[in-house]
Amino acid sequence: MADGKENKYAFPIYKEPQPATSEEELSYKQQAKTIESYQKRLKQMIQKTLEHKKTLPRTDLHAGRLNNKLLRYFTERNPRLFYKKQEPSSEIDAVFTLLVDCSASMFDKMDETKRGIVLFHEALKSVAVPHQIVGFWEDTNDATETSQPNYFNTVIPFQSSLRQESGPAIMQLEPEEDNRDGYAIRQMTKKMLHRSEAQKFLIVFSDGEPAAFGYEQNGIVDTSEAVIEARKRGIEVINVFLSNSEIEESQMKTIQDMYGKFSIFVPDVDQLPDVLYPLLKKLLHKSIG
Numbered sequence: 001m002a003d004g005k006e007n008k009y010a011f012p013i014y015k016e017p018q019p020a021t022s023e024e025e026l027s028y029k030q031q032a033k034t035i036e037s038y039q040k041r042l043k044q045m046i047q048k049t050l051e052h053k054k055t056l057p058r059t060d061l062h063a064g065r066l067n068n069k070l071l072r073y074f075t076e077r078n079p080r081l082f083y084k085k086q087e088p089s090s091e092i093d094a095v096f097t098l099l100v101d102c103s104a105s106m107f108d109k110m111d112e113t114k115r116g117i118v119l120f121h122e123a124l125k126s127v128a129v130p131h132q133i134v135g136f137w138e139d140t141n142d143a144t145e146t147s148q149p150n151y152f153n154t155v156i157p158f159q160s161s162l163r164q165e166s167g168p169a170i171m172q173l174e175p176e177e178d179n180r181d182g183y184a185i186r187q188m189t190k191k192m193l194h195r196s197e198a199q200k201f202l203i204v205f206s207d208g209e210p211a212a213f214g215y216e217q218n219g220i221v222d223t224s225e226a227v228i229e230a231r232k233r234g235i236e237v238i239n240v241f242l243s244n245s246e247i248e249e250s251q252m253k254t255i256q257d258m259y260g261k262f263s264i265f266v267p268d269v270d271q272l273p274d275v276l277y278p279l280l281k282k283l284l285h286k287s288i289g
Contacts, residue, residue, distance in 0.1 A: 140177040
């Protein structure tokens with residue numbers, strides 16, 4: 001999969017999270033406490049749905065396992081002598097990537113964004129859905145016409161996303177510098193294509209249009225192309241647009257130019273868990289096989 005002509009000189013640098021400090025662990029616990037009720041409701045909803053999807057043993061069939069009422073073979077014209085055992089419960093056959101804009105403009109939204117991301121992480125962990133959480137930015141100081149380093153800080157990798165102790169590293173997401181959104185979406189798409197799950201979701205948390213070295217001119221078009229490519233490959237891409245004030249019509253149009261109708265606008269970032277709860281509920285419900 002190509003990176004797009006606007007990203008000819010961009011290259012990825014993958015960072016690993018540092019071991020969480022005691023301060024980060026405390027902060028994480030506090031955040032997790034505030035979203036606990038949402039997470040519990042989601043878990044209950046999923047468990048109920050899975051229970052309903054179980055099929056009870058079916059009897060009196062023309063094929064299956066032979067039951068012990070063989071006398072009916074002689075007494076009935078068209079006897080149904082077979083039954084089928086209860087099917088195993090369905091599983092959630094899904095995988096998520098949360099891609100978080102770590103550009104400088106996120107400085108007044110990052111704390112609440114992390115709270116929303118904690119909700120996603122705790123909810124997905126509680127219903128055993130693998131996921132990764134990645135912050136992205138471009139290094140403004142080191143970017144030149146022929147070299148544009150793009151950082152990806154994977155605070156929650158797929159392989160440890162379901163571990164009970166995972167989570168506090170989310171607190172290491174911080175506002176950094178520029179954002180080359182189309183390039184970041186392409187990098188995550190490549191990673192997700194290696195996953196075997198039937199449903200693949202890429203949720204992009206951002207607070208505006210892309211801005212990076214030589215990218216302002218065509219960044220919106222490049223991002224839109226990256227989103228279309230991902231969707232063609234079976235990945236559902238959804239944007240969560242974050243704001244601390246009323247969202248202008250021009251901003252909405254820009255975001256919809258990139259993501260189409262799959263954009264969720266959050267005019268008050270304090271309300272992020274209220275917005276994310278129904279989104280997560282809908283996506284998980286859709287993923288139950």
